[in-house]
Amino acid sequence: MNSTVKIAIDGPSGSGKSTLAKALSKELGYVYVDTGAIYRTVGLYAKRNNIDPHDEETLASHFDDIHISLKWQDGSQKIFLGEDDVSEDIRTPEASMYASAVSALPKVRSFLLSMQRQIAERENVIMDGRDIGTVILPDAQVKIFMHADGAIRAQRRYKELLEKGKKVTYEEVYNDMCLRDKNDSSRAVAPCVPAKDAVIFDNGSLTFEETVKQAIKIIEEKLS
Numbered sequence: 105m106n107s108t109v110k111i112a113i114d115g116p117s118g119s120g121k122s123t124l125a126k127a128l129s130k131e132l133g134y135v136y137v138d139t140g141a142i143y144r145t146v147g148l149y150a151k152r153n154n155i156d157p158h159d160e161e162t163l164a165s166h167f168d169d170i171h172i173s174l175k176w177q178d179g180s181q182k183i184f185l186g187e188d189d190v191s192e193d194i195r196t197p198e199a200s201m202y203a204s205a206v207s208a209l210p211k212v213r214s215f216l217l218s219m220q221r222q223i224a225e226r227e228n229v230i231m232d233g234r235d236i237g238t239v240i241l242p243d244a245q246v247k248i249f250m251h252a253d254g255a256i257r258a259q260r261r262y263k264e265l266l267e268k269g270k271k272v273t274y275e276e277v278y279n280d281m282c283l284r285d286k287n288d289s290s291r292a293v294a295p296c297v298p299a300k301d302a303v304i305f306d307n308g309s310l311t312f313e314e315t316v317k318q319a320i321k322i323i324e325e326k327l328s
């Protein structure tokens with residue numbers, strides 16, 4: 105039986121999941137969980153410790169040393185590797201590629217599974233990721249799968265990185281995104297695909313306000 109409300113928002117990078125999920129968490133008062141940040145933190149651990157992010161056995165032998173915790177400040181999620189706030193460090197293009205590589209490893213996925221489920225058992229959550237509706241929270245009451253054209257997504261991500269002062273070109277962002285899309289949707293475990301009972305939500309032509317409004321409508325319908 106469900107004791108908490110679980111809203112799963114999945115989709116490829118740049119589909120606007122996290123912006124939407126953050127806005128919904130404010131609107132509904134639910135905890136926002138960005139699961140991509142958790143994979144990014146494992147990727148960052150591999151990078152900092154010179155571990156090949158494709159080397160499952162070596163990375164798995166370090167699991168006892170990977171202590172990840174989440175904290176929420178003013179509605180936004182902060183993520184810690186041990187004592188270190190890595191919320192910013194996990195956002196570089198290099199960290200993205202490490203995250204994509206480690207997230208394809210079955211042992212990494214099962215290492216992180218219970219952590220994600222436990223949060224959703226304690227709180228009403230809006231959880232965004234790739235496999236939330238299919239694997240992590242198959243019993244979520246609401247599942248939304250975001251879809252938008254690759255060029256639109258790359259443009260959004262490019263703008264976001266520029267605003268943060270990162271030095272990148274649009275081509276780099278677009279190429280990285282295509283590569284990550286391919287990795288994330290074709291991997292053997294928990295690929296980024298919609299759950300059978302997910303609502304496919306294409307927000308490519310919608311403004312942010314329209315996207316939030318439409319998502320709230322979907323949620324209200326599902327919860328009623």
Ligand code: DC
Nearest residue numbers: 117139140143203204207233234235
């Ligand atoms: O959403 P993001 O770009 O921050 O995610 C970083 C990487 O982690 C991305 O390559 C896909 C992977 N990921 C995943 O495999 N499963 C999730 N639930 C969330 C992210």
